Amino acid sequence: xxxxxxxxxxxxxxxxxxxxxxxxxxxxxxxxxxxxxxxxxxxxxxxxxxxxxxxxxxxxxxxxxxxxxxxxxxxxxxxxxxxxxxxxxxxxxxxxxxxxxxxxxxxxxxxxxxxxxxxxxxxxxxxxxxxxxxxxxxxxxxxxxxxxxxxxxxxxxxxxxxxxxxxxxxxxxxxxxxxxxxxxxxxxxxxxxxxxxxxxxxxxxxxxxxxxxxxxxxxxxxxxxxxxxxxxxxxxxxxxxxxxxxxxxxxxxxxxxxx
Numbered sequence: 001x002x003x004x005x006x007x008x009x010x011x012x013x014x015x016x017x018x019x020x021x022x023x024x025x026x027x028x029x030x031x032x033x034x035x036x037x038x039x040x041x042x043x044x045x046x047x048x049x050x051x052x053x054x055x056x057x058x059x060x061x062x063x064x065x066x067x068x069x070x071x072x073x074x075x076x077x078x079x080x081x082x083x084x085x086x087x088x089x090x091x092x093x094x095x096x097x098x099x100x101x102x103x104x105x106x107x108x109x110x111x112x113x114x115x116x117x118x119x120x121x122x123x124x125x126x127x128x129x130x131x132x133x134x135x136x137x138x139x140x141x142x143x144x145x146x147x148x149x150x151x152x153x154x155x156x157x158x159x160x161x162x163x164x165x166x167x168x169x170x171x172x173x174x175x176x177x178x179x180x181x182x183x184x185x186x187x188x189x190x191x192x193x194x195x196x197x198x199x200x201x202x203x204x205x206x207x208x209x210x211x212x213x214x215x216x217x218x219x220x221x222x223x224x225x226x227x228x229x230x231x232x233x234x235x236x237x238x239x240x241x242x243x244x245x246x247x248x249x250x251x252x253x254x255x256x257x258x259x
Contacts, residue, residue, distance in 0.1 A: 020227025186253025220255025
């Protein structure tokens with residue numbers, strides 16, 4: 001699928017799923033604006049994108065800060081000469097029994113996962129409307145946005161919230177030609193899952209690696225997901241073949257949660 005002459009912005013683009021998405025969109029022909037807090041990681045991804053023959057721009061931003069999200073989109077437009085696709089990928093995990101969650105912990109994950117997505121939707125839609133063009137907004141939910149998981153209750157709540165924002169925004173912006181969808185990965189072999197596994201080990205006494213192995217064994221297709229698996233679906237959501245799809249949050253998990 002060609003995204004030639006399109007400009008995409010990907011948050012959390014320095015590592016993991018975000019890196020995979022950014023590289024896939026560049027392979028599809030898009031110029032890509034990278035947003036993250038890790039400037040060295042972003043520069044590495046930008047170099048990879050340049051090697052693919054596309055342009056990249058980097059912008060250090062905290063997605064929980066509304067003004068920084070707006071500034072990131074302005075920077076993408078000014079640097080790359082357009083703005084067509086917004087991927088609100090940045091997010092954090094939290095492994096904690098509900099009985100032990102603190103106000104600071106819930107405030108932090110809500111700020112990044114929910115507010116960060118909200119500001120991305122809001123800022124991208126305003127930019128598309130100001131440019132008098134259609135656009136695509138794509139949000140990171142999760143299998144935990146369809147099922148609540150023990151020890152991941154608050155994380156699950158934030159990903160359910162992303163689905164709600166996706167559905168509401170899709171209806172509010174449809175008349176402007178803006179589609180809003182989400183993607184719901186499962187167990188992806190990234191640094192986030194290394195940290196999730198370590199936290200489960202600390203809380204339950206399981207050996208490190210055991211929780212990850214248990215989750216992977218529950219995948220029908222028999223292997224952990226890769227960032228490239230997720231990126232392939234985001235590529236579809238970014239391109240013209242998904243033009244008639246909006247307000248949806250499909251599972252892309254290898255067969256773990258069924259809806």
